[in-house]
Amino acid sequence: MDRQAPVVIVGTGLAGYGLAREFRKLDTQTPLLLISADDGRSYSKPMLSTAFAKGQDADALVMAEAGAMAEQLNAEIRTHSRVTAIDAQTRRLWLGNETIDYRDLVLALGAERVRVPVDGDATERILSINDLEDYARFRAALAGRQRVLILGAGLIGCEFANDLRLGGFEVDLVGLAEQPMPDLLPAQLGDALSDALRELGVNLYLGRTLASLNHSGDGLQALLSDGTRLECDLVLSAVGLRPRTALAATAGLATGRGIRVDRQLRTSAEHIYALGDCAEVDGLNLLYVMPLMACARALARTLAGEPGEVRYGPMPVMVKTPACPLVVAVPPPGRSGTWEVSGEGRDWQALCHDAAGNLLGYGLSGQAVQGRLALNRQLPPLLD
Numbered sequence: 511m512d513r514q515a516p517v518v519i520v521g522t523g524l525a526g527y528g529l530a531r532e533f534r535k536l537d538t539q540t541p542l543l544l545i546s547a548d549d550g551r552s553y554s555k556p557m558l559s560t561a562f563a564k565g566q567d568a569d570a571l572v573m574a575e576a577g578a579m580a581e582q583l584n585a586e587i588r589t590h591s592r593v594t595a596i597d598a599q600t601r602r603l604w605l606g607n608e609t610i611d612y613r614d615l616v617l618a619l620g621a622e623r624v625r626v627p628v629d630g631d632a633t634e635r636i637l638s639i640n641d642l643e644d645y646a647r648f649r650a651a652l653a654g655r656q657r658v659l660i661l662g663a664g665l666i667g668c669e670f671a672n673d674l675r676l677g678g679f680e681v682d683l684v685g686l687a688e689q690p691m692p693d694l695l696p697a698q699l700g701d702a703l704s705d706a707l708r709e710l711g712v713n714l715y716l717g718r719t720l721a722s723l724n725h726s727g728d729g730l731q732a733l734l735s736d737g738t739r740l741e742c743d744l745v746l747s748a749v750g751l752r753p754r755t756a757l758a759a760t761a762g763l764a765t766g767r768g769i770r771v772d773r774q775l776r777t778s779a780e781h782i783y784a785l786g787d788c789a790e791v792d793g794l795n796l797l798y799v800m801p802l803m804a805c806a807r808a809l810a811r812t813l814a815g816e817p818g819e820v821r822y823g824p825m826p827v828m829v830k831t832p833a834c835p836l837v838v839a840v841p842p843p844g845r846s847g848t849w850e851v852s853g854e855g856r857d858w859q860a861l862c863h864d865a866a867g868n869l870l871g872y873g874l875s876g877q878a879v880q881g882r883l884a885l886n887r888q889l890p891p892l893l894d
Contacts, residue, residue, distance in 0.1 A: 515611040516541035516586075517813055518603065520593050520757075521618030522550045522579075523641070525786025525802050529616060530583050532810035540613070542585035545605070548643050550576030550589040556799060558645050559669035560830055562677030568646035596761035598779035614781045614813055617758060617769060621751035621787035621797060626661070630722035632730050636661070636745040639670070648746065655743035656680050659732050661720050663690040665829055667748035668703065671712045672831045674746075682713045682732075682740050684720055694827075694838045696860040698851050699875045706834030706856060720745070751797060753788045768795040773819035773893075775809045785809055791820060792893060794843065800825045801892075824889035826872075826882060835879045841871035842892050853878060861885075 517533070519526045522544050530544060544550070552574040561571060580587045588605070595604040602611050623638040637648050652658070658674055660667050663685025671683045683690075689700030690707070704714055715734060722733045723745060732740045753768035764770040764778040768790030775783045775791065785805040787797045794801075801822055808820035829836035834856055841847060847862040847870045856876035864870055869888040874881060 514541060515601070515613040516543040517614050517616070518543045518545065518610065518612040519616045519618055520545045520603075521620060521786070521788075522546040522548070522552070522576075522587065523618065523620050523786065524555055524799060525618035525620070525806065526616075527552055527579065527583075528803055528806040529618065529785060529809055530585060532806045533813055534583055534585075536810055536814035536816075538584060542583060543610070543612075544579075544583075544585055544587045545591050545593060546576070546587060546589045547592050548590065548641065550579065550587050551642060552576075552579050553642050555641070556830070558639055558642070559666065560673055561645065562670075562673045562679070565677070567649055568642050571642060571645070593757060596757065596782070598761060598763070598782055601781055612781070614783065616809065616813075617777075617782065617784040617788060618786045619754040619757065619769075619784075619788040621753045623747060624750040624752050626719075626747070626749055628720050628723055630724040630733075632723045632725045635730055636723065636747050638747045640751070648744075652679075652744055655729075657729065657742040657744075658682070659684060659720075659730075659740060659742040659745045661745055661747045662749035663687065663714070663716060664748065664750060665691055665694065665827075666751075667746075668707070669830045670746060670748060671707060672710065672833050675707075675710050675712050676832075681711070682715060682742060683707065684715045684718055684732075684734060686717070686719055688717045690714075690716070691829075694829075694840070695836070695873055695875075696849060696851050696858075698853065698858045699836065699860060699873050702856045702858055702875045703831060703834045703836065706831070710833045715740075751787065753790070753795060755788065758784065758788075766790050774812055774817055775805055775820060783809055783812075794822070794893060796822075796825070796892075798825065798827055820893070821891065822893035823891045824886050825892055826886060826889075834875055836873070836875050837879050837882045838873045839871045839885070839889055842890055845870055845890075847871070 657680045659682045719735045755765040758769040769784040826839040847864045851860045858875045859878045860873040862871040
């Protein structure tokens with residue numbers, strides 16, 4: 511292998527650019543190539559679900575263009591390019607007919623939206639927001655329109671419902687479960703969030719799904735599973751994300767929920783690593799910023815010649831629903847405990863303790879979120 515072969519990072523989201531920044535702090539000279547399926551602009555994905563209330567278009571969210579990032583990172587950035595094949599044996603990848611040798615390859619492919627089957631003649635009006643280009647397309651489609659139906663009442667659906675409503679749009683939120691964010695919130699906190707969103711003006715249709723979507727005059731008519739008909743202009747799908755694993759699986763890498771990697775972010779093939787939303791780290795696939803940045807720092811050291819293992823400390827999640835502030839810390843996998851819930855109105859504290867009385871996780875809403883820092887100091891690491 512040519513010693514001048516570059517470190518190649520596939521993906522220029524928070525994981526790809528985050529790793530590149532951390533790597534350049536330790537190694538300024540090794541050739542570095544980033545391959546981006548989009549235009550390579552640097553932005554913060556969590557800002558997508560708070561931009562409508564601020565009146566920000568896609569350009570306003572950009573922190574740096576691809577050219578500026580290439581200069582900043584002393585790297586080559588290939589935009590609008592897709593890796594079509596990987597040969598782990600020869601350390602080579604393909605962009606169509608073009609071949610590129612690599613010293614080490616990092617897959618930072620992110621996650622793709624889960625698609626649910628919907629009948630009707632207007633399914634092309636079901637959009638999602640998973641990256642900056644998606645956000646730009648959605649804003650363009652929404653120009654001059656007011657009514658948005660959001661499909662999915664999980665974390666992302668609730669954040670967009672809150673933000674779009676603050677941005678002046680009419681919002682209907684449809685969710686399969688009987689409460690929002692059922693995988694994260696105890697019932698009392700879910701009810702507090704429901705009440706807050708309704709008070710804000712969001713119409714909630716829980717315990718239902720979207721059965722069909724059809725054109726109706728200048729707008730759309732949505733038929734829900736219980737027979738309810740809703741008029742809207744656009745549907746935003748936020749039913750969940752799935753790690754992108756197809757490229758890795760085709761290359762013969764081990765995959766599960768995500769691309770399987772060990773504590774050094776190594777895949778089942780030598781010199782190939784993965785991090786971010788596409789990676790399943792020692793059995794954990796966490797689609798949040800904090801674990802992503804922990805992986806970026808650890809992998810940067812490994813690529814710079816100082817191999818080390820990633821550790822996840824306590825990683826509470828701040829939910830961006832200002833109508834009802836929420837923070838959740840999920841108990842570590844494999845550790846069971848008992849939940850105790852106290853509070854009233856919008857202000858709830860849910861604590862999970864093990865049999866010895868150790869705090870494993872929590873959920874806080876409303877004014878109770880002010881106690882999160884003291885609780886964080888008691889939490890165990892997610893991956894020690």
